[in-house]
Amino acid sequence: MKILIVDDFSTMRRxxxxxxxxxxxxxxxxxxxxxxxxxxxxSGDFQFLVxxxxxxxxxxxDLLRAVRADEKLATLPxxxxxxxxxxxxxxxxxxxxxxxxxxxxxxxxxxxxKIEKIFDRVG
Amino acid sequence: xxxxxxxxxxxxxxxxxxxxxxxxxxxxxxxxxxxxxxEEASVLxxxxxxxxxxxxxxxxxxxxxxxHNAIVNFHVDADLTKEPPKIEDSDIHDASTxxxxxxxxxxxxxxxxxxxxxxxxxxxxxLGQEASVLRSEWARLKNREIxxxxxxxxxxxxxxxxxxxxxxxxxxxKSLQDIVLEQGFQDLTGxxxxxxxxxxxxxxxxxxxxxLMASQVExxxxxxxxxxxxxxxxxxxxxxxxxxxxxxxxxxxxxxVSGQDEVDDLxxxxxx
Numbered sequence: 001m002k003i004l005i006v007d008d009f010s011t012m013r014r015x016x017x018x019x020x021x022x023x024x025x026x027x028x029x030x031x032x033x034x035x036x037x038x039x040x041x042x043s044g045d046f047q048f049l050v051x052x053x054x055x056x057x058x059x060x061x062d063l064l065r066a067v068r069a070d071e072k073l074a075t076l077p078x079x080x081x082x083x084x085x086x087x088x089x090x091x092x093x094x095x096x097x098x099x100x101x102x103x104x105x106x107x108x109x110x111x112x113x114k115i116e117k118i119f120d121r122v123g
Numbered sequence: 124x125x126x127x128x129x130x131x132x133x134x135x136x137x138x139x140x141x142x143x144x145x146x147x148x149x150x151x152x153x154x155x156x157x158x159x160x161x162e163e164a165s166v167l168x169x170x171x172x173x174x175x176x177x178x179x180x181x182x183x184x185x186x187x188x189x190x191h192n193a194i195v196n197f198h199v200d201a202d203l204t205k206e207p208p209k210i211e212d213s214d215i216h217d218a219s220t221x222x223x224x225x226x227x228x229x230x231x232x233x234x235x236x237x238x239x240x241x242x243x244x245x246x247x248x249x250l251g252q253e254a255s256v257l258r259s260e261w262a263r264l265k266n267r268e269i270x271x272x273x274x275x276x277x278x279x280x281x282x283x284x285x286x287x288x289x290x291x292x293x294x295x296x297k298s299l300q301d302i303v304l305e306q307g308f309q310d311l312t313g314x315x316x317x318x319x320x321x322x323x324x325x326x327x328x329x330x331x332x333x334x335l336m337a338s339q340v341e342x343x344x345x346x347x348x349x350x351x352x353x354x355x356x357x358x359x360x361x362x363x364x365x366x367x368x369x370x371x372x373x374x375x376x377x378x379x380v381s382g383q384d385e386v387d388d389l390x391x392x393x394x395x
Contacts, residue, residue, distance in 0.1 A: 011233035018237070054367035061367075083370035085380045087389060092365055094393045101386050104370065110383050 002044065003028045006037040006051040006063065007081075012104075016050055016081060019108050023115065034058025038066055041073055048118075053082035053089070061089075061096060068097045077118050081106065141178040145171065182336075189333055215326070218319045225312045232308035235301070243298040246291045253284055 003025055007013045013030045020028055029044070031037035033055040041049065049067065053060040060080060067073045079100040080093055090101055099122070100114040148171045155164040260277050263269050269277070364378070374381045380389060 009230070011230055011237070014234070014237055054369055059367055082367075084367050085371045085374070085386070086364065087378050087380060088364040089367075090380065090386055090389050091393065094390060094395065101390060103380065103383055103386055106383065 001025055001027060001047045003048045003050065004031060004037060004040060004044075004046045005029070006031045006034065006049070006055070006060065008032050008052065008055040012052065012081075016111070019111050020050075020115075022108065023112055034060065034063030034066065037063055041067065041076070042070065046076065048115075049076055049078045050081055051078065053080060053084045053093075061093060064093065064096045064098055077122050079114060079118060081111070141174070144174055148174070186333060186336055189329075189336065215322070218322050221315045221319055225315050228308045228312050232305050235305050239298040239302050239305070243295050246294055250288060250291050253287065257281060257284055 003020060005013050005016050005020075005028055007016070007030075010030075010032075013032075017028050017030070020026075025048075029040065029046075031040055034051075035057040037049075037051070038058070040046070049063075051060040051063055058066075060082065064078055064080070067076055067078060077099045078097070079102065080098050081102045081104065083104040084090075085103050093101055099118045102110055102114050148167055152164055152167045152171075155161075155167060257277075257280065260269070260273075260280070264274065264277065371379045373379070380386050
């Protein structure tokens with residue numbers, strides 16, 4: 001499975017990458033904001049997107065909206081991994097069509113659960 | 124330090140002079156009107172308007188200077204008897220650089236720590252694997268299920284395992300110690316952050332003074348607060364609700380979830 005990890009902090013990308021590798025997903029790619037992520041998503045055959053919310057350039061929520069608005073990407077499973085923890089934001093993300101929401105700091109267990117849940121549902 | 128300077132420059136009530144002038148003019152105006160000297164009265168009204176404008180300009184000027192000083196005075200080494208230093212040299216500007224340094228330092232520390240773990244974890248897992256293999260062989264030995272050839276092999280394997288363990292644990296120890304050393308970033312960044320916090324507190328204090336000052340201008344000049352302002356404020360508050368702001372420091376706030384469980388509850392209440 002080809003996965004794109006989007007976060008402006010390289011350490012967080014690396015942490016998520018390591019956790020995904022432990023879960024058996026080693027085909028991961030990285031982008032540092034929505035602006036660089038979107039063209040990668042459009043041209044590559046990614047099957048899963050993990051994105052932060054708060055990033056310069058293009059935020060994760062805007063990336064999510066762009067993904068949902070794109071004919072080819074509309075059904076791509078998206079997991080948001082973010083420090084944003086306001087109720088309004090979580091509702092906003094849900095309305096924008098997010099498939100899962102993990103708040104930082106998170107445990108390996110929490111990330112694993114959400115990812116499995118998403119794949120169970122998507123099939 | 125900065126607020127002392129502002130006290131002498133701004134806190135003197137500028138309205139008093141203006142009010143005195145206004146009163147004087149008003150008295151004269153009444154006299155002129157009573158004497159039916161309309162032309163002179165008209166001149167007086169003009170003078171009053173001009174005085175009001177001048178007063179506004181002056182006060183706004185003082186406000187601007189006060190703000191400028193408030194920013195510039197955070198430059199610790201500045202000689203305050205001279206011209207104010209340029210804003211580029213101020214501590215506010217410096218604070219941004221310092222915060223950038225905090226990001227850099229924490230990133231380096233995180234990366235180095237992860238490097239150490241990447242280095243250490245294969246050593247640990249190799250030792251663990253070898254130990255479990257040896258353990259099952261050892262069990263066979265205890266049960267006398269082992270041939271002489273196998274025993275010779277085990278003999279050498281145990282020997283090399285001891286060597287691996289010795290070298291491996293030394294490396295693990297070094298990695299662990301490096302990780303501990305790397306935590307020094309907490310001290311360094313903490314110091315920088317404390318300094319910046321102190322700076323922000325001072326800026327806030329001075330800004331409150333300036334706001335007070337500005338409200339005096341509004342009061343005396345009758346500058347009404349435009350309705351759009353309040354509307355804009357409401358929009359801003361609404362926008363803030365959705366704005367990304369990074370980690371929540373105060374999890375007790377009503378509009379903030381306290382952890383993953385609450386996120387899950389909220390999402391499931393939305394039908395997720």
